[in-house]
Amino acid sequence: MTGRAGRGRAGVVGMLVGLGVLLAPPAGSAAAGEPPPLPTTAGRCVGPSPVTVRETPWALRLLAPQTSWPLTRGAGVVVAVVDTGVSAAAPALAGAVRPGVDVSGGRADSDCVGRGTALAGIVAARPTGDGGPGGIAPDAEILPVRITDANRRTSPARLAAGIRLATTAGADVILVAAGVTSATPDLADAVRAAVARDILVVAAVTDRGGENGGDPPVGYPAGFPTVLAVNAVGVDGAAGPVAADAGTDLAAPGAGLGIAPSGSGHYRVGGAPVAAAYVAGVAALVRAYHPGLSQAEVRARLEHTAIPGGGSSRAVGGGTLDAYAAVAALAPRQGDPPVPVPAGPVVVPAAPGPSRAARVAGLTVLGALVVALLVAAASLTRRGSRRPG
Numbered sequence: 001m002t003g004r005a006g007r008g009r010a011g012v013v014g015m016l017v018g019l020g021v022l023l024a025p026p027a028g029s030a031a032a033g034e035p036p037p038l039p040t041t042a043g044r045c046v047g048p049s050p051v052t053v054r055e056t057p058w059a060l061r062l063l064a065p066q067t068s069w070p071l072t073r074g075a076g077v078v079v080a081v082v083d084t085g086v087s088a089a090a091p092a093l094a095g096a097v098r099p100g101v102d103v104s105g106g107r108a109d110s111d112c113v114g115r116g117t118a119l120a121g122i123v124a125a126r127p128t129g130d131g132g133p134g135g136i137a138p139d140a141e142i143l144p145v146r147i148t149d150a151n152r153r154t155s156p157a158r159l160a161a162g163i164r165l166a167t168t169a170g171a172d173v174i175l176v177a178a179g180v181t182s183a184t185p186d187l188a189d190a191v192r193a194a195v196a197r198d199i200l201v202v203a204a205v206t207d208r209g210g211e212n213g214g215d216p217p218v219g220y221p222a223g224f225p226t227v228l229a230v231n232a233v234g235v236d237g238a239a240g241p242v243a244a245d246a247g248t249d250l251a252a253p254g255a256g257l258g259i260a261p262s263g264s265g266h267y268r269v270g271g272a273p274v275a276a277a278y279v280a281g282v283a284a285l286v287r288a289y290h291p292g293l294s295q296a297e298v299r300a301r302l303e304h305t306a307i308p309g310g311g312s313s314r315a316v317g318g319g320t321l322d323a324y325a326a327v328a329a330l331a332p333r334q335g336d337p338p339v340p341v342p343a344g345p346v347v348v349p350a351a352p353g354p355s356r357a358a359r360v361a362g363l364t365v366l367g368a369l370v371v372a373l374l375v376a377a378a379s380l381t382r383r384g385s386r387r388p389g
Contacts, residue, residue: 038114038258038267042152046114049265056133058235059253063278063323065136065285071327072289074137079123079284080166082159083116083177083273084152085109086144087261090117092125092132093142100144101169103161108146111261116144118258118269119177122277123284130264133257136281136323137288143171156180156220160190163201163221167194172287175280176203176227177273179219191221200287200295201227202280204272205248207240218246228283228299232275233320240272249299250306252278252321282323289327305329 035051078098088097088109097120100108111117120142125135147154147162159180166174167190174194180187194201206219222229229247232240232254240254252275257266279302286298293301305326306319 035257035266035268038118038269045112046261046267048263049260049267051266052130052132052264053257053266054130054132057255057257059256059274059278060133062253063136063282063321065281065323067324068285068289068327069138072137072285074124074140074281074284074288076291077137077140077172077284077287078143078170079120079137079140079173079175079280080143080145080169080171081116081120081123081175081177082145082147082162082166083119083175084113084148085111085116085146086120086142087111087114087117089262090121090259091264092121092128092134092259093117094126096120096124096126096140097142097144098169100146101165102146103158103165104146104149108144111144113148113152114258114261114267115177115269115273116146117261118267119175119273119277120144121259122256122269122274123175123281125259128264132259132264132266136278137284140281140284140288143169145169154178154180156182156184156187159221160184160187163187163190163194167197167199171199173280173283174199174201175276176201176221177276179203179206179222181206181217181219183220183223187220188224191224191227195226195295198295200283200298202276202283203227203229204276205229205231205240205242205246207232207242207272216241223247228279228302230272230276230279232270232272240275242272249303250279250321251275251319279321282321282326285323285327301329302326 033051035049035053039046085102085108086093086097086100097109102108121135123135124137124140124142125133126138127134143166145162145166147158149158159176163174163176191201201221203222205222206216208216221227223246225247229249231242231248231251233251234240234254239251242248254272254275255268255270256274256278258269260267283298283302286293286301290298302321305322307322308319
């Protein structure tokens, strides 16, 4: 597993820059108007979006999750979204959202802020009758864990509590959208406990908040080596800003369409949290299709099948997520013994020939065909010789 081998390495996928038309949003991608960005107005809950987008956004055209759906749609996998809660009232998540838990007490299947719902939709939105884009793993379940307080803020203690609650509730994948800048022992212990329970922890790197326009600080839990740290990559192949020693492991599309907490409309969302949601969705597909793999082996598949990086001036370890390869590639599992290679020259056995009876039958048919051709030729010759000169 590459782990933190990518620290300080340049790289997101320069090849994405040249894909141009493939990655660019299609003309008229929002026939009913451009979807608005997810509102961030304090003190007001996010309502329905006035725009429903029916075309496939560029991120889903890049990842093409439908190519993996004949193999798996994520059934049986529980993805915990540790963020602002997830609205069970969103039509695209009908039947997919568990009651969840708020670290302050109570359930978490409502979402005033809207961010947790948007990310959960990227992971597991179900197809709806309006033709809107679905999620990466549309049969996975969502476990909402709310870690934000009444002021929409969190803390290392609340984040650690949320990860612990997701762990005890039976999550298979934990998605952490917003981190903190303090690597407290409590937070480290919570991550350690989740990994010990064979849960894959996927976290967005901190991609904003740098002082005086500089790089953002290292965020946690993404900064812990046992966490799969994800950064965003844009349509042009450029990575989002991140600290040089953030230890990013993987990149994924950092722009998407988020479902609203109610109604069928969409909001524009972006950044490393969106990229981490795409990775969490693919991780759900992998865990469903390869149920015998440990979280470390799932992480290794995601990293080893990624499109190699290169061409970016930002520090981004690893490569860019390749959804189909992560699910379907015939890759050895981490820790498997190498395939033995013969010491001497490889001898390829000759293919067995036909049996004696088959050879005799074939020669008989061939002989009859030759005789028939000779008789026909002789007949034509005699006819020609009888014609008057």
